[in-house]
Amino acid sequence: MRTAASATSTTSSTSRKAERVRTIDLRGQSLSPSDMLAAVPRATQARAEALEAAAAIVEAVRTTGEAALREQAERFDGVSGHAIRVPAEHVAEAAASVDPAVRSALEAAIDRVRRGSAAQVPASQTTDIGPGARITQRWQPVTRAGVYIPGGKAPLASSVVMNVVPAQVAGVTSIALASPPQAAHGGRVHPTILAAASLLGIDEIYAIGGAGAIGALAHGVADLGLDPVDVVSGPGNNYVASAKRVVAGVVGTDSEAGATEILVVADASADAALIAADLISQAEHDEQASAVLVTDSVELAEQVASAVADLAATTAHAARVAEALAGPQSAIVLVDDRAMAEAFSNAYAPEHLELHLADASAAAERFTSAGAVFVGDQTPVSLGDYMAGSNHVLPTGGQARYAAGLGAYTFLRPQQVIEYDHAALAEVRAGVVALANAEILPAHGDAVEARFADTSR
The missing domain is CATH 3.40.50.1980 (Nitrogenase molybdenum iron protein domain)
Incomplete structure (x- = not known):
């Protein structure tokens, strides 16, 4: 055998x-x-090379900001002298000129993804541990998200829907979008991508591509008025996926798509x-x-x-x-x-x-x-x-x-909210003190005991 x-x-x-x-x-x-x-068939060498290259690109953006982004745009996209922060008029022009059939399809996709994403937002749940003892599990949206939309070999307008809608459903109020500048469109982001962004009300858009875009969203670029985000999401090639690994820990990321x-x-x-x-x-x-x-x-x-x-x-x-x-x-x-x-x-x-x-x-x-x-x-x-x-x-x-695809939950943080009254704390007082002493952390127990000190004298 x-x-x-x-x-x-x-x-x-x-x-x-x-x-x-x-x-x-x-x-x-x-x-x-x-x-x-x-x-399993894998292109492991290609991924290893991508990680090394992505790390260098992200570091250049972190240290030199706009200058690195312009150098990368010229090297990878064949674009120079373009507006990195997309002007509002570019978005309006794209929205006005989009093919009506494409617009209709985008609107239908937005509706379908919005309905699919709504099921991904868990309801808050409160558990009564005992009289006066309560734990509430709630889900808090991040404050700011950065979404990356590929535009090189294929201008993925559908990815605008897939990234932005779950973030909006989750309750994210500040969303920045990055997509590569297109030489064929005078250094602008692809017009169909801009049109999709317009349909979703996204007006903070940057003409930045690849691993550099991930680095810019994660670290921010002061010269462009681009503030760092809390979570970066979006698909891309192996360089984009590797860049997410590089910035993990600086920001949250979705899976390496x-x-x-x-x-x-x-x-x-x-x-x-x-x-x-x-x-x-x-x-x-x-x-x-x-x-x-x-x-x-x-x-x-x-x-x-x-x-x-x-x-x-x-x-x-x-x-x-x-x-x-x-x-x-x-x-x-x-x-x-x-x-x-x-x-x-x-x-x-x-x-x-x-x-x-x-x-x-x-x-x-x-x-x-x-x-x-x-x-x-x-x-x-x-x-x-x-x-x-x-x-x-x-x-x-x-x-x-071990990882999930993008969803509303990508932009949510589970939080536990604990609330005990004096009687409920009294019920577990001895247990807290016993465990604190067993772990040789007596001040932990003292913090509980302080709430039972005789304050009448």
Whole structure:
């Protein structure tokens, strides 16, 4: 029997896309959890390089502010001399010129995400521990949030909705938005992004891109009147995700939503053409995007490989898709059975998980680690990207094993409010003193005893 270390990485002899997407054959192996993690396709070197580069970019912004941002805009975006703080007239012009169909779609998405986010705000709860002893659990919004909206390869106007609406639902009153300056638009933020911001009433907008934007939001830039925020959120490439790791502890962050991932788990009943379309829909985001199929059907794997080859060659971003599919982060994974597919998926912990299974609804509860789960072949990731009402800012790089996607809760802080009266304190007085003395912290006990001192003399 083969071990995980000898898991083969082969190419299909009959698939026309064999030269671009590898096949990882895990069949016939008994894999421990650590073995399964080792078998997961990841572009680990790219992420390590991104972290080092992001740290340098963030530090430059922290120390030299606007000067660093202008240097980065020229280097990465091909833009110079632009207005970093977006003037109100730019926003108004974009709002006036947006395609009516796009405006209508944005308005519908705002409504759906607002309704989906409302369920994420917990109600305050009060627990009576005893007579005169009460603890209230309440959820307080942060004062100020910074949201990042990608605009490089794809101007993600939908991400404006996904970031701003949950913050507003949570009760955040100050929101700053950053998005890259566009050379094609004279150094302005993409007009569709500005139009989406206008629909949501956001008027503090900065033309800043990538890791530098994360650093600027976290540390503030005095020359621009940009005050530091309390929480930074938003998707991006691996440099944006790494920058969030760099500023963690300075500000709160959502999950590291880096280069997109899709994992499709499918059985023999699945439609290969639909799977191919969904894999390519995410691969077109970025050359670092991950597109993975896991199946116990060799026949389906061959069909998907062929369908992807045909579709990838004709899609609008064919070169980008080809590079993403050829990378170490993409693969077709063959497994023995459903149990092995579940174990692999939960080890991978994908950003997006699609279940193309005959019993998808019943099976969904066993797939526990994913940013979002799309159940059945009529629920593509593209739906979640735009109009499902769910949020598309989700953890990548395996973080879905312990981290959540963006939601209203991202901008909320749970607080415990404790209130005891004198009688209730008296009831636990001896216990507090006993534990304080046991921990050799007698002043803790003295603080309680002071409330029972004889004050009549």
